[in-house]
Amino acid sequence: MLYAVLCYNSEDSVFSWTKQDEEAVMTKLVAAQERMARAGKLGPVARLMPTTAATTLRKDREPAVVIDGPFAETKEQLLGFYVVDCENLEEALDFARDLGNANPGGSYEIRPLLVFRPGTLAQ
């Protein structure tokens, strides 16, 4: 089963990490990903720019309006996501725990994929 692992954290807080903290977290995250990659279970990985770079197309009126900023003002923001191929929810949760150990605070939402098309982007 394919799962999306959606990473939420307070971007204010993440962007207040010192360089050393950030590097330490990234090293651990890469190690967690490599374990999945070696097992052939790691799909696309994305880290998003901060929500200040986001634009939202709101369709609650006609015509739809373009609004600067993220879809919703929340305490924690969607900062990135992984697509992984796991036997079951428990394995996906293990991966999320692994990521979580690298990285203080925040939450991971594990969401099974209904449709997955790898797309046509070259590496």
Add this chain to the structure above:
Amino acid sequence: MNDIAWIDAALTSARPRAVSALLRYFRDLDNAEEAFQNACLKALDAWPRNGPPRDPAAWLIMVGRNIGIDAARRQAKSKPLPDDDSLSDLGDAETAIAERLDDSHYRDDILRLLFICCHPELPATQQIALALRVVSGLTVAQIARAFLVSESAMEQRITRAKARIAKAEVPFETPGAPERSERLGAVAGMVYLVFNEGYSATGGELPLRAPLCEEAIRLARLLLRLFSSEPEIMGLLALMLLQHARAAARFDANGSIILLDDQDRTRWNQEMIAEGLALIDKAMRHHRPGSYLVQAAIAALHARAARPEDTDWPQIDLLYATLERLTPSPVVTLNRAVAVSKAQGPQAALTMIEPLAGDLSGYFYFFGVKGAMLQKLGRTEEARVAFDHAIALANNAAEAAHIRLQLDRLQQDSAPAAKKV
């Protein structure tokens, strides 16, 4: 990351919102800061045991407020009661705190806190020092290091700045749209000053001062999250990201400046450039170009050029023309002349800067540019006179070195051109 590191990051990121809300309650900067400090001490004790609260800023505001109220009550027992105005809403401690923490408040709270720091009576250096202390929460020692002064001198500077704003009228009512926009403009200017304090560092100062650039970027991100549809704030953030993206390529091993044309562009930070470009893209949709956005667009054209010769100079010339209209200044025209020299040749640039001679007679960069143009035209003797002028006007060794470097560079540049003739 250990407990202390993430708590530290959480406290830092919660600080502007928490201190600015506490300032609204206590209407006194020192009391607000003290309440925040005390709340942080409680956090250091409680958070490792209980885990981080869902909203660290709200936690700190509530705890800080309660501590502050207790302190005020203790004082009140030994002193006559202060009047209601100065106490603000200390009395209604039990009223709906949730309503007080409404997000719509904190936008103006944070803006107010930043705005206080850019009080017009404060000289620029005091504005920056105060903002770094109060809003960013840097220690006096950290700020003193960044400003290359002693800790006691910086302590004095901050104390003086605080005393000055304590006497000033701080507007606590919710601002109307024109006031808000005026405050935002002043705050943006102050944030850019913080950035430039770091950006203008050279040599051995560099590691000490570069964090100022990162702090300015963090403050601009904070502002943009609060005022998400302000194209000038997008422009300001983009401008700083695009300039800071070059940080690793701007200096050689000795800490001397490497000019744009000579920088190893593979060392430019592509993530910052991508974010800067994305922000410009967003801001352009508003069709309200301001000076930060136009400067960011100029920086973007440099960032997009993989090699110096790929730079779109005619477009940079046009953008400087726009900047001249928005903020007319001989310095902007001088910068434009550099683009003109690349796009149309040194004679056009020289014609453009000649009328500036009166206004810029004390500006070293004017003579640097003039000398360069003259040299390219083969008017070596006049060029040397201009260069000597430039060196004499340099404000510090770094500027003089910068000009000398530019001169060296231009001398090298002119060599192959001379061969062609």
